[in-house]
Amino acid sequence: MGASHQTRFWHRLDDGRVECDVCPRACRLHEGQRGFCFVRAREGGEVVLTTYGRSSGFCVDPIEKKPLDHFLPGTSVLSFGTAGCNLGCKFCQNWDISKSREIDTLADAASPEALAEAAVRLGCRSVAFTYNDPVIFLEYATDVADACRARGIKAVAVTAGYVSPGARQELFAHMDAANVDLKAFTEPFYRNTCAGHLQPVLETLEYLVHETDVWVEITTLLIPGLNDGDAELDELTSWVGERLGPAVPLHFTAFHPDWKLRDRPHTPATTLRRAREIGLANRLRYVYTGNVHDREGQSTYCHACGALLIERDWYELGAWSLTDGRCASCGEPCAGVFEERPGTWGARRLPVRLAGA
């Protein structure tokens, strides 16, 4: 695979093994073994990252695709990922990358500096660690973030938030925004469908919102019959309102059958709208539907006067009624990171190669 890179966040055990401290999985490794994520491995008695400087591909996307609706709307973001994942979601929508065991997936080489220069050259306002979770390639993600920030490019983490406290602090100290998956609101779902646990994800969300300046939005992929019941959605949205506050945007997105979960149907648009209604009834200010056309459910409204602030249809922006991040009608601030005008990238998706970078 790629070049092995030294890491922190591991310790030696009395029985001769080493334990990785990056995520709650706490893999215990003998020499030559790889962790569950497959990209952190024991070499020469230490835990190394085997995918440093390698990527599974690059693409210029609308920032709304991450999804981030309150972070520099309308601008483009240079997206990339590596390989592997520290969760085992049966419904993974990027399984070719997350479950990759092949060097072919990491065809593109890119130093942090080359990546930052590419982002500038391509006119991107930010770079996003996405496709797979930056938690597992933390050293590479933070070096890329630093190189980007030095050139005025923001850093965005798209993550499941399944990370231990020390690594969590290190990763997010280098980020400007994050979209965190809250995959469901029950422990059995996390255990049986994702091979993980719910509590560390809730802790990551509370940490981000209350102890950092990172702009945070949440995504819940609704899977028919598994995490879309009224009671669960009521509990989830109540928790977000009470523990994180009403201004954290929440995206309910549609599932399509994939990977090991092909016996479930696509999520109907009515389910997404129902989830949004439950969130709004629990006084969340910004609840969105995703992966469907739904102008009403994807637009941003002023929580004080109800005026339309940002019109959206999927990734396409329409009317814009924000002045200095405030409602142009009543002056109430809208939570987020806004500029005077929205970007003009639109819904385009542009794959790019950084050959020789």
Ligand code: SF4
């Ligand atoms: S980051 Fe990888 S190696 Fe470390 S504990 Fe998590 S799954 Fe295991």
